[in-house]
Amino acid sequence: xAEQTLPQYLLEQARRNPRGIAIREKEKxxxxxxxxxxxxxxxxxxxxxxxxxxxxxxxxxxxLSDNRPQVYWTMSAVQALHGMPVPLYxxxxxxxxxxxxxxxxxxxxxxxxxxxxxxxxxxxxxxPKIRQVIxxxxxxxxxxxxxxxxRFTEVQEMGRQYAQxxxxxxxxxxxxxxxxxxxxxxxxxxxxxxxxxxxxxxANLITAVQGMEEVEPYYPExxxxxxLPPAWVGDTFWSLAGSQIRGFTINCPERPETVQExxxxxxxxxIVAPPAIWENLVSEVQVKMEDSTFMKxxxxxxxxxxxxxxxxxxxxxKPLTGRQKFLRALGEFFVFGALRDQFGFRRIRSAYTGGxxxxxxxxxxxxxxxxxxxxxxxxxxxxxxxxxxxxxxxxGTVGTPxxxxxxxxSEDGEVLVSGPTVFLxxxxxxxxxxxxxxxxxxxxxxxxxxxxxxxxxxxxxxxxVTSLSDGTKFAPQFIENKLKFSPYIKExxxxxxxxxxxxxxxxxxxxxxxxxxxxxxxxxxxxxxxAQKPEVYDLISREVDRVNSDLPDTTQIRRFLLLHKExxxxxxxxxxxxxxxxxxxxxxxxxxxxxxxxxxxxxxxxKSIITYQDGRQSTIDTKLAIRSVDxxxxxx
Amino acid sequence: MAxxxxxxxxxxxxxxxGVVAVNDVSFDTxxxxxxxxxxxxxxxxxxxxxxxxxxxxxxxxxILFEGRNITDYSPSRIAALGVARTFQNIALFRGMTVLENxxxxxxxxxxxxxxxxxxxxxxxxxEEVAHRQVVEDIIDFLEIQxxxxxxxxxxxxxxxxxxxxxxxxxxxxxxxxLDEPMGGMNVEEKEDMARFILDVNEELGTTVxxxxxxxxxxxxISDRVVVLDVGQKIAEGTPNEVKESPAVIQAYLGAxxxx
Numbered sequence: 001x002a003e004q005t006l007p008q009y010l011l012e013q014a015r016r017n018p019r020g021i022a023i024r025e026k027e028k029x030x031x032x033x034x035x036x037x038x039x040x041x042x043x044x045x046x047x048x049x050x051x052x053x054x055x056x057x058x059x060x061x062x063x064l065s066d067n068r069p070q071v072y073w074t075m076s077a078v079q080a081l082h083g084m085p086v087p088l089y090x091x092x093x094x095x096x097x098x099x100x101x102x103x104x105x106x107x108x109x110x111x112x113x114x115x116x117x118x119x120x121x122x123x124x125x126x127x128p129k130i131r132q133v134i135x136x137x138x139x140x141x142x143x144x145x146x147x148x149x150x151r152f153t154e155v156q157e158m159g160r161q162y163a164q165x166x167x168x169x170x171x172x173x174x175x176x177x178x179x180x181x182x183x184x185x186x187x188x189x190x191x192x193x194x195x196x197x198x199x200x201x202x203a204n205l206i207t208a209v210q211g212m213e214e215v216e217p218y219y220p221e222x223x224x225x226x227x228l229p230p231a232w233v234g235d236t237f238w239s240l241a242g243s244q245i246r247g248f249t250i251n252c253p254e255r256p257e258t259v260q261e262x263x264x265x266x267x268x269x270x271i272v273a274p275p276a277i278w279e280n281l282v283s284e285v286q287v288k289m290e291d292s293t294f295m296k297x298x299x300x301x302x303x304x305x306x307x308x309x310x311x312x313x314x315x316x317x318k319p320l321t322g323r324q325k326f327l328r329a330l331g332e333f334f335v336f337g338a339l340r341d342q343f344g345f346r347r348i349r350s351a352y353t354g355g356x357x358x359x360x361x362x363x364x365x366x367x368x369x370x371x372x373x374x375x376x377x378x379x380x381x382x383x384x385x386x387x388x389x390x391x392x393x394x395x396g397t398v399g400t401p402x403x404x405x406x407x408x409x410s411e412d413g414e415v416l417v418s419g420p421t422v423f424l425x426x427x428x429x430x431x432x433x434x435x436x437x438x439x440x441x442x443x444x445x446x447x448x449x450x451x452x453x454x455x456x457x458x459x460x461x462x463x464x465v466t467s468l469s470d471g472t473k474f475a476p477q478f479i480e481n482k483l484k485f486s487p488y489i490k491e492x493x494x495x496x497x498x499x500x501x502x503x504x505x506x507x508x509x510x511x512x513x514x515x516x517x518x519x520x521x522x523x524x525x526x527x528x529x530x531a532q533k534p535e536v537y538d539l540i541s542r543e544v545d546r547v548n549s550d551l552p553d554t555t556q557i558r559r560f561l562l563l564h565k566e567x568x569x570x571x572x573x574x575x576x577x578x579x580x581x582x583x584x585x586x587x588x589x590x591x592x593x594x595x596x597x598x599x600x601x602x603x604x605x606x607k608s609i610i611t612y613q614d615g616r617q618s619t620i621d622t623k624l625a626i627r628s629v630d631x632x633x634x635x636x
Numbered sequence: 637m638a639x640x641x642x643x644x645x646x647x648x649x650x651x652x653x654g655v656v657a658v659n660d661v662s663f664d665t666x667x668x669x670x671x672x673x674x675x676x677x678x679x680x681x682x683x684x685x686x687x688x689x690x691x692x693x694x695x696x697x698x699i700l701f702e703g704r705n706i707t708d709y710s711p712s713r714i715a716a717l718g719v720a721r722t723f724q725n726i727a728l729f730r731g732m733t734v735l736e737n738x739x740x741x742x743x744x745x746x747x748x749x750x751x752x753x754x755x756x757x758x759x760x761x762x763e764e765v766a767h768r769q770v771v772e773d774i775i776d777f778l779e780i781q782x783x784x785x786x787x788x789x790x791x792x793x794x795x796x797x798x799x800x801x802x803x804x805x806x807x808x809x810x811x812x813x814l815d816e817p818m819g820g821m822n823v824e825e826k827e828d829m830a831r832f833i834l835d836v837n838e839e840l841g842t843t844v845x846x847x848x849x850x851x852x853x854x855x856x857i858s859d860r861v862v863v864l865d866v867g868q869k870i871a872e873g874t875p876n877e878v879k880e881s882p883a884v885i886q887a888y889l890g891a892x893x894x895x
Contacts, residue, residue: 028772029784139777140835257782 005177005202007043007080009244014040017247020220023069026254026262034069036247042069042156044170047077049159051169053132053150055108057082060185062101064088064120065112067226067252070136070152072240074110079183079202080174086185086197087230089576091569093119096195098126100187104197104427105129110152113137121146179203185427186233188380189575197427198380200233205241207420208383211402213246215387216350220247222269223347227252227259232577233380234272234354263344271348274355275481276578278362278373281343283487287512303331307368315367315394336370345371352376354384356579357458359481360395367393375399377458381442383421386456397455407456408441414462415444447475464582466497474502474555476582482550486543487512491567493580494557495593501558503596505589506540507566513539528622531562537627544629559596561604561626570611595626602626640702641667641718641810641843643688648697650680650687657683659867660697665811670837670844672854672875675864676887681847682724684864685813688845689721690714701811715744720809722800724816730789734799737788738774741806742767774802778832794825801832811843812836818850826850830857855879863887 003009013022018037025032034042055061061078063085065071075085086104088097090112097119101109107129111117117135120127124146135141136152163169183202187195212218226239239250248269253262263271289300306327313320320328340346351366354376366373377398378384385407388399401407406418422442425433436443447462459465460475467473479502480492490509496502510527513536517524524530540562548556567573573585586593595604607621643665650658658680665671673681686692688699690711698707706714728737746753746767748760756764775781778798783791788799797817804812814833818826830853836842848854854861854875861878863871865887871878878884 028769028776029781030772140831142839254781255779261782 003206003245004179005079005174005181006183006205006241006244007076007174007177009206010036010040010043010076011171011174013244013247017220020247021249022243022247023072023250023252025069025252026258026265029254031251031265039069039073042073043076043080044163045156045159046073046152047080047159047170047173048162048166049155049157050077050081050083050108051166052158052162053108053155055081055083059083059108060086060104060106062086062088062104062106062109063230064090064092064097064109064116065136065230066090066256067228067230067235067239068112068136069252070110070112071230072226072243072250074134075184075236075240076244079181080170080177082173082177082181084182084185084199086187087236088187089229089231090116091576093570094123098123100195100197101127102129104185104187108132108134110134110136114140117141117144117149121148124148177202179206180424182424184233184236186231186236186380189577189579196429196432198233199424199427200236200380200383201424204383204421204423205237206245207404208237208378208385208402209241209245211404211421212242212384212387214403215389216270218242218246218248218270222246222248223251223266224248224268224270225253225259225263225266226250227256227262228272228274229576232355233383234378237383238272260344264342265344267344267347269347270350270352271345272352272354272376274577275353275358275362278353278358278366279484282362282365282485283509283512285339286487287515299334303327303335304368306331307336307370308364311364311367332370336368339369340371343371348372350374350390352387354378355577357460357477357481359485361482361485363395377456379444379446381423381436382417382419382444385417385421388455392453392455394453394455397451397453397457400455409448409450410443412462413447413449413459415446415448415456415458416441417444418442468496468502468554469498469500470554472554479504479547479551479555479557482547483543486546488516488539489543491574491580493567493582493585495586495596496555499597502555503593504544504557504560505563505585505592505596506560507563508536508540510566527566528564528620531564532622532625534625537562537625541627541629548629557629559626559628561592561596561624564606564620564622564624565608565610568610571609592624599628641665641841642702643719643811643843643845644700645684645688646698646700648684648687648694648699650683650692650694656867658687658694661864661867661869662697663862663869663872665843665845666860667843668837668841669859670833670846670857672846672848672858672861673864674848674851674854674861675870678866679864680867681864682815685721685815685845685847688714689719689813712744715807718807718810719813720804720807720811721813722797722804722815722817724819726796726800728788728796728800728803731787733785733787734780734783734791734802735771735775735785737799738771738802738806739767741803742770744807770808771806774805777805777835778802794821797821798829798832801829805836809842811845814844814846814848816847816849818848818853826853833857 003012014036019035021033022036022039023034061083063071063074078085086106088100109120109130111120111133120133132150133148134150134152134155180201180203182199183205184200185197187197228235243250251266253259289297310324310328348371351371351373363373374388374393375398376384377386385405386399386401404419408416410416418441445462446458447460447465448456448458451457460477465475476494479494483489483492488509489506491507493505494502508531522533522535544557544560569576574580592604595601603623603625605623609617609619611617646662648658648661675681687694690709693708698705701717748763752760788796818829833844834857837844858875861875862869863878863884870883870887871881
């Protein structure tokens with residue numbers, strides 16, 4: 001019998017491979033593990049417990065947690081009962097949190113620990129539909145007596161009772177599951193407007209995984225790390241669907257701060273990360289190299305060029321010369337193998353980057369190290385749809401669509417997608433659904449084209465590709481990615497729509513610039529203070545010059561300023577997946593943008609309210625310097 | 637009959653040459669409470685703590701712990717009875733990792749001899765594992781997992797203080813003496829530290845004697861407060877009582893403040 005739903009795949013996995021390791025979590029310094037049989041037992045107990053609490057088919061359950069086995073057990077349990085899991089970004093607070101939980105009509109919340117429970121209880125008055133708040137980690141909650149609260153293990157205990165009274169309830173429900181039932185409600189991050197609840201069916205997720213598997217091999221013995229937010233559909237795709245279908249092992253880190261260490265311990269076979277992570281890793285290597293011994297620096301500088309050379313040759317499908325092979329082998333021995341091991345990438349077969357474009361320099365860096373870094377492309381509404389095959393990795397493209405995905409371009413160059421992975425629609429939002437899904441084609445909102453090899457090249461979000469006042473087109477992300485390659489720059493917002501030139505608002509990378517400042521004997525106190533130091537402006541100016549030398553004259557950055565605070569999701573300037581919300585930022589910093597385009601203005605006052613993690617607010621009141629780039633550099 | 641963790645300071649006086657640092661001070665702790673000792677600089681607070689933990693012996697007066705007279709005990713003997721303390725200036729081994737420092741905090745409970753430990757015989761290994769388990773609980777409690785293998789000297793000051801607290805907790809004490817645990821911390825760090833102190837007190841029932849300058853914290857988390865000024869106790873009571881006391885206002889703000 002072919003499996004139609006994820007819970008059916010889970011049953012099959014436990015039947016076929018009961019003693020295989022399904023999932024691990026590091027706790028108190030030790031990797032705890034669960035076999036598929038144990039995983040199934042946990043899911044069964046929780047599902048029965050939810051039923052005992054009155055959870056029914058069609059109900060929704062919101063999840064507020066870091067990556068833990070309980071998250072995936074909850075999702076499976078809810079699916080088994082024909083309900084819909086609604087994972088939220090674990091750093092959501094206040095209005096954002098209330099919106100998603102309420103809009104989704106969730107009747108229960110699974111909150112990981114005291115911090116998450118507090119957030120939900122604080123918003124209780126605005127969440128009238130919530131009947132139960134299930135928590136896992138009891139630390140700090142001894143005196144909590146809210147009647148909504150119930151512990152995860154208690155629900156499972158109720159489940160075992162329930163199973164005695166209703167012996168086949170669980171298995172019967174799973175057997176009755178259908179492929180077109182909703183498996184997940186994923187709220188999209190919303191760079192514009194309010195988040196929308198995308199409904200993905202079991203068929204969507206399963207065909208997406210199957211499509212991926214036709215192109216990329218996965219094995220039951222594979223290990224991977226589950227560290228990306230459960231609210232991001234990519235995590236459900238790999239850590240829930242992929243794992244249950246193929247049987248590979250998911251490893252949950254001890255804490256978000258220990259992820260790198262945990263990756264080193266596990267040495268996963270494949271890994272997925274958004275560009276920000278890859279950028280951070282590069283910055284880390286660059287900075288650590290500066291701090292390391294002369295010998296190591298010398299070896300690194302000596303061998304990186306051959307790494308780049310070989311990586312480029314491989315991408316252009318040129319055969320390697322004897323000299324290249326020899327030097328590359330030496331480099332492998334001295335530098336590349338060690339660096340890969342440092343990252344925990346010793347066993348990596350495929351490393352994926354997706355979610356936003358990755359700067360070519362960053363991409364090339366990892367390929368030079370011998371890491372098979374590849375672009376994937378997709379979105380919540382379609383699942384992952386494209387990946388670069390091993391033999392077609394090239395810079396700037398996102399590869400070709402999976403065999404079961406149809407992709408074409410609209411007249412305006414927008415990517416349209418069709419096939420079994422396309423979602424069912426937005427929950428309670430027929431207008432948005434009708435706009436996005438027309439005649440069976442999903443409008444992705446991405447501007448792209450197919451290159452001569454029929455590989456997809458994504459330019460930018462269609463809405464963001466814009467032009468200067470004289471009509472010259474430019475894609476902000478293209479320029480921003482180039483700047484972000486610098487270890488000193490964390491985030492950039494470039495502006496220029498209907499303006500005479502391109503200008504940029506830049507966030508420095510506090511850690512790296514701080515270290516640099518210490519070496520330069522520049523004293524500083526806070527981020528705001530550091531960002532306004534003339535020496536730091538000089539430093540960033542050099543980075544801007546570097547990028548400008550790579551850009552056509554017309555779209556070079558002419559003026560820039562360093563922001564007084566880091567752009568933050570808590571201040572709604574970034575989405576929870578760390579994408580810049582351009583519209584919001586343009587409005588909030590309208591004064592700064594005006595100043596950037598007023599040639600005589602060299603300084604602009606700014607006053608901002610910042611929001612701390614717990615919701616408290618405070619004000620920054622300061623002046624920002626604006627630097628003009630004097631020379632117009634001609635690109636070589 | 638003295639209860640668990642009860643400390644009694646009776647007419648303790650400690651003098652250094654001509655300076656009478658602590659002058660006839662008496663107070664008791666109630667089991668399971670958080671008692672703050674406050675006072676302007678030079679009031680003798682740290683000296684009182686040092687006297688309790690055995691670094692100094694009083695010139696006169698006595699100190700009782702759980703009914704037992706510990707006035708002349710050595711610091712190690714006092715620690716073995718379940719009295720742990722932190723130091724204002726952090727007493728961690730800077731070159732050792734966080735984990736190693738915390739394991740050291742278990743020293744008071746280690747029974748294995750040097751030879752057995754060196755050779756890692758059966759019972760020595762079992763003991764090591766048992767101690768590691770306790771230490772991991774503390775690491776989990778203080779949320780310092782990412783710092784396990786890092787040398788203490790490389791940590792930021794606020795984190796070093798947290799590890800210092802961990803070291804004291806590793807001894808699983810009945811009473812915890814904290815000497816300015818929040819010195820040099822920003823608002824968020826102080827909140828974290830206050831939360832940890834409250835959790836230790838509520839979840840483990842540990843009595844806490846706290847020297848602290850941040851009045852906000854003191855008023856917020858203390859059950860009772862003792863106020864010292866130039867070596868003498870000038871007030872004792874609940875935070876509110878002490879806040880209103882004229883003697884306290886005068887000591888901190890001068891006679892004019894009384895208007």
